[in-house]
Amino acid sequence: xxxxxxxxxxxxxxxxxxxxxxxxxxxxxxxxxxxxxxxxxxxxxxxxxxxxxxxxxxxxxxxxxxxxxxxxxxxxxxxxxxxxxxxxxxxxxxxxxxxxxxxxxxxxxxxxxxxxxxxxxxxxxxxxxxxxxxxxxxxxxxxxxxxxxxxxxxxxxxxxxxxxxxxxxxxxxxxxxxxxxxxxxxxxxxxxxxxxxxxxxxxxxxxxxxxxxxxxxxxxxxxxxxxxxxxxxxxxxxxxxxxxxxxxxxxxxxxxxxxxxxxxxxxxxxxxxxxxxxxxxxxxxxxxxxxxxxxxxxxxxxxxxxxxxxxxxxxxxxxxxxxxxxxxxxxxxxxxxxxxxxxxxxxxxxxxxxxxxxxxxxxxxxxxxxxxxxxxxxxxxxxxxxxxxxxxxxxxxxxxxxxxxxxxxxxxxxxxxxxxxxxxxxxxxxxxxxxxxxxxxxxxxxxxxxxxxxxxxxxxxxxxxxxxxxxxxxxxxxxxxxxxxxxxxxxxxxxxxxxxxxxxxxxxxxxxxxxxxxxxxxxxxxxxxxxxxxxxxxxxxxxxxxxxxxxxxxxxxxxxxxxxxxxxxxxxxxxxxxxxxxxxxxxxxxxxxxxxxxxxxxxxxxxxxxxxx
Amino acid sequence: xxxxxxxxxxxxxxxxxxxxxxxxxxxxxxxxxxxxxxxxxxxxxxxxxxxxxxxxxxxxxxxxxxxxxxxxxxxxxxxxxxxxxxxxxxxxxxxxxxxxxxxxxxxxxxxxxxxxxxxxxxxxxxxxxxxxxxxxxxxxxxxxxxxxxxxxxxxxxxxxxxxxxxxxxxxxxxxxxxxxxxxxxxxxxxxxxxxxxxxxxxxxxxxxxxxxxxxxxxxx
Numbered sequence: 149x150x151x152x153x154x155x156x157x158x159x160x161x162x163x164x165x166x167x168x169x170x171x172x173x174x175x176x177x178x179x180x181x182x183x184x185x186x187x188x189x190x191x192x193x194x195x196x197x198x199x200x201x202x203x204x205x206x207x208x209x210x211x212x213x214x215x216x217x218x219x220x221x222x223x224x225x226x227x228x229x230x231x232x233x234x235x236x237x238x239x240x241x242x243x244x245x246x247x248x249x250x251x252x253x254x255x256x257x258x259x260x261x262x263x264x265x266x267x268x269x270x271x272x273x274x275x276x277x278x279x280x281x282x283x284x285x286x287x288x289x290x291x292x293x294x295x296x297x298x299x300x301x302x303x304x305x306x307x308x309x310x311x312x313x314x315x316x317x318x319x320x321x322x323x324x325x326x327x328x329x330x331x332x333x334x335x336x337x338x339x340x341x342x343x344x345x346x347x348x349x350x351x352x353x354x355x356x357x358x359x360x361x362x363x364x365x366x367x368x369x370x371x372x373x374x375x376x377x378x379x380x381x382x383x384x385x386x387x388x389x390x391x392x393x394x395x396x397x398x399x400x401x402x403x404x405x406x407x408x409x410x411x412x413x414x415x416x417x418x419x420x421x422x423x424x425x426x427x428x429x430x431x432x433x434x435x436x437x438x439x440x441x442x443x444x445x446x447x448x449x450x451x452x453x454x455x456x457x458x459x460x461x462x463x464x465x466x467x468x469x470x471x472x473x474x475x476x477x478x479x480x481x482x483x484x485x486x487x488x489x490x491x492x493x494x495x496x497x498x499x500x501x502x503x504x505x506x507x508x509x510x511x512x513x514x515x516x517x518x519x520x521x522x523x524x525x526x527x528x529x530x531x532x533x534x535x536x537x538x539x540x541x542x543x544x545x546x547x548x549x550x551x552x553x554x555x556x557x558x559x560x561x562x563x564x565x566x567x568x569x570x571x572x573x574x575x576x577x578x579x580x581x582x583x584x585x586x587x588x589x590x591x592x593x594x595x596x597x598x599x600x601x602x603x604x605x606x607x608x609x610x611x612x613x614x615x616x617x618x619x620x621x622x623x624x625x626x627x628x629x630x631x632x633x634x635x636x637x638x639x640x641x642x643x644x645x646x647x648x649x650x651x652x653x654x655x656x657x658x659x660x661x662x663x664x665x666x667x668x669x670x671x672x673x674x675x676x677x678x679x680x681x682x683x684x685x686x687x688x689x690x691x692x693x694x695x696x697x698x699x700x701x702x703x704x705x706x707x708x709x710x711x712x713x714x715x716x717x718x719x720x721x722x723x724x725x726x727x728x729x730x731x732x733x734x735x736x737x738x739x740x741x742x743x744x745x746x747x748x749x750x751x752x753x754x755x756x757x758x759x760x761x
Numbered sequence: 762x763x764x765x766x767x768x769x770x771x772x773x774x775x776x777x778x779x780x781x782x783x784x785x786x787x788x789x790x791x792x793x794x795x796x797x798x799x800x801x802x803x804x805x806x807x808x809x810x811x812x813x814x815x816x817x818x819x820x821x822x823x824x825x826x827x828x829x830x831x832x833x834x835x836x837x838x839x840x841x842x843x844x845x846x847x848x849x850x851x852x853x854x855x856x857x858x859x860x861x862x863x864x865x866x867x868x869x870x871x872x873x874x875x876x877x878x879x880x881x882x883x884x885x886x887x888x889x890x891x892x893x894x895x896x897x898x899x900x901x902x903x904x905x906x907x908x909x910x911x912x913x914x915x916x917x918x919x920x921x922x923x924x925x926x927x928x929x930x931x932x933x934x935x936x937x938x939x940x941x942x943x944x945x946x947x948x949x950x951x952x953x954x955x956x957x958x959x960x961x962x963x964x965x966x967x968x969x970x971x972x973x974x975x976x977x978x979x980x981x
Contacts, residue, residue: 170774
């Protein structure tokens with residue numbers, strides 16, 4: 149029995165409870181009564197994957213169906229992976245402790261580009277050939293992926309049988325129903341895939357064939373097997389009524405987000421031009437206060453968590469934010485539950501809102517200013533003025549805060565040295581503000597943390613056409629920023645630019661990257677998002693070995709009239725809109741948020757005309 | 762405030778819950794049960810509960826002792842049932858009662874050890890030889906560093922023999938000092954078998970079967 153083999157090794161590894169399941173809320177079914185088994189894989193460790201809200205939703209959703217069984221699978225940490233390989237333990241699912249290799253579906257959620265090699269590693273650990281073409285035509289173990297990264301799935305196209313575009317609450321079950329029909333009829337995998345490709349939201353990459361020009365750009369795209377020439381993503385129309393779990397699996401070991409999450413809204417009205425999430429999750433939809441309170445109540449009761457966090461891209465954009473928080477706090481206070489509110493925007497951060505948060509818990513304040521000057525903030529459409537930011541800091545300082553974190557990006561389109569120095573200047577003005585306030589916290593100095601990330605151009609954003617700064621340029625700008633900071637009250641930190649380069653390549657890449665990913669993984673790359681595992685040199689060798697230039701993807705401007713690797717996927721926001729927004733960005737002109745004025749991105753047509761009543 | 766003591770099992774998958782994680786796990790169990798648990802009254806109020814004796818990661822147990830306080834009196838059976846309704850797989854409350862004895866009265870714990878060996882006769886002889894020695898010196902890690910102690914003085918080997926017909930294992934029952942003063946882990950004895958008697962074996966299961974007072978009475 150596999151379980152015995154697993155248990156023999158567990159006491160030799162770190163945090164063994166990650167590998168044995170059995171948590172409260174986990175769902176174990178009688179497999180003799182199951183028609184379709186789904187292995188929901190998160191391509192990172194348990195501690196990270198268990199924090200992912202999408203997995204919780206889809207896990208519960210599938211398991212609501214009596215004859216379907218969804219189980220969880222995570223990437224084992226290195227110590228356990230080594231033992232698994234030495235002892236012939238294949239990758240298994242946590243509920244049944246059975247190998248996933250003969251499950252009906254093996255589904256990965258692709259949350260970030262740097263988890264791609266982990267997918268290959270997990271398939272290999274499961275004993276499954278990593279290339280779809282090597283897996284035969286029998287109708288079993290359909291390897292699928294969803295999540296934000298599959299808006300450009302081409303770098304992963306050779307490894308997956310199909311991709312699920314957009315929101316999964318409906319289409320996942322439709323897909324499983326279709327599979328069950330084909331399983332009963334004794335179909336081949338290809339017969340199933342042909343019909344699956346007709347479902348909105350399902351993209352079967354093997355039915356699409358790219359031709360390239362001599363300069364490396366895409367010449368044309370052909371389809372086969374009757375697959376549609378454009379695949380549209382799925383959207384949940386009635387978001388307030390959409391399925392939401394009333395229970396989560398409650399882990400024993402501490403995980404990154406160890407609390408109840410309640411999704412309050414989907415989509416974003418802001419349209420920050422660098423932000424992929426701001427476009428691919430459109431249209432903006434929110435849940436009613438009543439639904440949010442009910443879901444919070446049910447989840448807290450059933451899980452026993454004493455902390456709840458509101459999940460969204462921008463919680464303060466909820467149209468009933470004040471009354472919603474009031475109702476929530478009424479409940480959470482009485483039950484001794486902590487309420488945390490990430491994703492609050494600077495510009496509508498009111499005094500009364502701050503009072504409410506303070507009532508809950510005093511934690512650090514974080515503001516994503518993104519750019520150091522107003523001009524550049526206009527370019528990226530981050531509609532936050534310095535006055536607003538200072539106002540918020542003033543309220544925070546007067547309310548007893550003495551530490552502020554400011555997030556910036558470096559390497560943004562049109563960025564000059566003035567913008568970099570502007571980051572230091574802005575941080576300095578926050579420091580000065582603190583000391584100018586008479587009723588600042590007594591006896592404490594101010595701490596302004598400036599955290600800079602390297603800009604990564606992403607598909608389905610107005611900046612999808614933009615080149616990324618070269619590493620040399622980023623390093624020069626980082627040095628310039630450090631030299632511009634004159635006080636120890638400002639702490640500067642940044643991400644490794646080598647990581648951002650790979651992110652850009654994988655985000656904007658095409659099918660020719662499949663071999664690069666395969667080669668990098670073969671040569672030992674995995675857990676690329678963990679700095680201690682990231683092997684930039686091995687990646688660069690893989691690019692050379694495959695004759696693929698990373699600069700072609702990261703540092704080249706993609707032309708407006710070029711066929712982009714993701715042009716055949718329709719996320720309802722039109723390419724014309726992105727081109728328009730790109731031009732507006734270069735003119736340093738802002739676009740108002742969706743509530744103020746519709747800018748015609750194209751998404752409203754999928755919900756019948758208008759995003760707001 | 763009512764002082765309550767629960768005895769619970771920790772078996773199967775639950776044996777991989779570390780002591781630290783068990784605390785958090787128990788907090789959530791209480792919240793799910795909606796029992797009127799008493800909260801501390803300090804700056805950061807939290808439910809008060811305390812485990813009598815920590816259990817090593819990977820050990821099973823029939824008899825973990827948990828003390829907590831309730832704000833109102835409830836039938837003990839109801840408290841037990843409400844906890845059991847929300848326990849994770851492998852954990853089960855066997856009894857709930859008042860706190861009859863003081864935690865400091867805990868003096869010993871009993872363990873069943875199930876081992877796999879290639880040759881049970883040889884293995885049994887090795888156990889006998891070890892126990893026949895005038896002293897069993899082992900290295901024990903303490904807060905002050907590694908200390909050499911004589912296990913012989915405090916160990917009671919209650920039984921040691923192979924069990925099972927087709928699938929054989931070697932079962933030993935040990936009684937060791939436990940509690941706030943001295944705590945000996947049964948692994949110390951197994952280490953001695955390995956190092957002192959050169960025995961090669963595999964641990965199938967270690968299970969705590971009893972928490973006892975000095976006079977071998979069951980701790981209640």
